[in-house]
Amino acid sequence: MQILDGKTLGKEIQEEIRLEVEKLSKKPHLAVILVGDNPASKIYVNTKNKTCERLGINSTVITLPENTTEDELKLKIKTLNEDSDVNAILVQLPLPEHINTANCIKEISPIKDVDGFTPENLGAVICGKQPYAYPCTPFGIITLLKRNNIEISGKHAVVIGRSNIVGKPLSLMLLKENATVTMCHSKTKNLKEITKTADILVSATGNRIITKDMVKKDAIVIDVGIIRNKEGKLEGDVYFDEVKEVASYITPVPGGVGPMTIAALMKNTFELFLMQNK
C-alpha cells in the first residue's frame, strides 16, 4: 500500500510555479471576492492569499458585506473582467442565500474563470475539450494520479457524489482519460456492490461511509471528504486505517486531495495569466 501524498506533491507543484513566476517581469494576479462573514470561507480565502504570496502571485481579496445585492456582486465581477491587471477571478462559495450563485458565476469571463465553473468551461469539459481552466479539485485529483504514474485508461472508476464542482466534472475528466466511469449518489441502491467493482474509488460525500468491506483488493482510493469530528480532528469519507489494508494507493485526510486543490488553483492562475499574455 502506498500513500498518495498530496501535501508533498502539492508543494512540488507550487515550487515549480514559483520558479516560473520568478522569471516573469509582470506577475499573475488573482482576485478573490468574499461576500459576508462565513468563518470557513475566511480561512479558505486566507490560505489562498498566503499561497499566492509565497509563489510571487499578486492577490487581492475584495470583501463585500453580507447584504450585498446580486446586482452589486455582478457589477464587481464585471469590473474585474474589464480590469486588464486581473488575470483570475474567484468568487468564494457559498454565497449568502439571497444571491443566485449560478447567475453570478455566469458573469465571470471564461478566460478569467480560475475555478472552471462557468457554463462555457464546464461545457468544454462535457465535450471533452480543453477549457480555459478545469475545476480545481478534479484537476488536482487527476494530477495526483498522473504524477504518481497511475494508469487511468481501461480502469473502472466509481465516483460517489455528483456535485457540479467535484463529482460530475471529475467523472467526465476520468472518462476523457478512458476510464469506464460509474456515477453514484444518495439515491444509489446497493452502493457496496458497485464500489466493490471499482479499480479507482473516489468518495466526495462529506459523510463517513467507506469501510474496508466496500473496497476491492488493490483499489486506488481517493478521499475528497473533509469532516471535522467530535474531537476537532479532520477526517475524510474513508475509514483510512482499515481501508489502507486493502487499497493499493490511498489519499490521507488531511494531506491528500486538499493540498492538490490549492496547487491546481495556483496552476490555473498561472496558466490563465500566460493565455492572456501570449
Added chain:
Amino acid sequence: MQILDGKTLGKEIQEEIRLEVEKLSKKPHLAVILVGDNPASKIYVNTKNKTCERLGINSTVITLPENTTEDELKLKIKTLNEDSDVNAILVQLPLPEHINTANCIKEISPIKDVDGFTPENLGAVICGKQPYAYPCTPFGIITLLKRNNIEISGKHAVVIGRSNIVGKPLSLMLLKENATVTMCHSKTKNLKEITKTADILVSATGNRIITKDMVKKDAIVIDVGIIRNKEGKLEGDVYFDEVKEVASYITPVPGGVGPMTIAALMKNTFELFLMQNK
C-alpha cells in the same frame, strides 16, 4: 416483454405539437443549414423539413456548397441569430472536413440552438440545470421512458458510447433523474460484466454488439444504433430477436429511438419559439 414503440409515441407528440401550433397566429420557424452533398444528410434534412410542414412549423433549408469556408458558415449563422423571424437553427452534421464543427456550433445563439449542442446548453446539462434545449436524441429517450411510466430513479443505467450528442448528455440526464449511471466505451474492459448489472441498458455505438448473454433479466434496453446491413435492412446495436427474450422493455430499430429524436426536435423548435415570444 413490451416493445417501446417510438413510432407511435413520436406521432402522438407530433400531433400534440400540431394542435398547439394551430392555435398560434405567428408560427415557429426552423432554419436548417446543410453544407455540401452528403446523401445521408440530405435525407435527414428532408425528413425534418417534411415533419415541420405537417406540424404547421415554417422551415427553411439553406444549402451551401461543399467549399463553403468556416467564416462564410459563421456569417450565415450570425445572420440567422439576428433574424427575429427565425426561432431555431440547426446545422446539419457532419460538416465538410475543412470546417471546425465546434467553432461553428459555438456561433449559434443558445436560445436558438435547437440541437442543444452549444457550450452554454451542454454546460447547463452538466450543472443539472434546464438548458434552452436538450440534445434531441437523449431528450427523445428520456421522453420515451417517462411516457411509458418507466421509473428511472434508483436504477442502474449503463450507457455504451460517449459521444457529445448522445452518450455524455444522456448519462448526465439519467443522473439528474437519480439513476446510478455507468459510462462505457471502446476502451471499457469486461463490458459484459458491466452490462449484466444494468437495469437500463442504452447502446449507442453503431456496431452490432448486444447479445442476449449481456443483458440482465427484465432489463430495459434502448437501442440508439442505426446500421444498414448487407441486405439493405436497418438494424441496431442490439440483436433484437434474442434480447427481447430477456428484456422487460426494448426499443425496435427502426421505430424506436429514431422517431423520438425527430419528435424531440419538433418539441425543441416549438419551445424555443414560445421562449422567444413570451
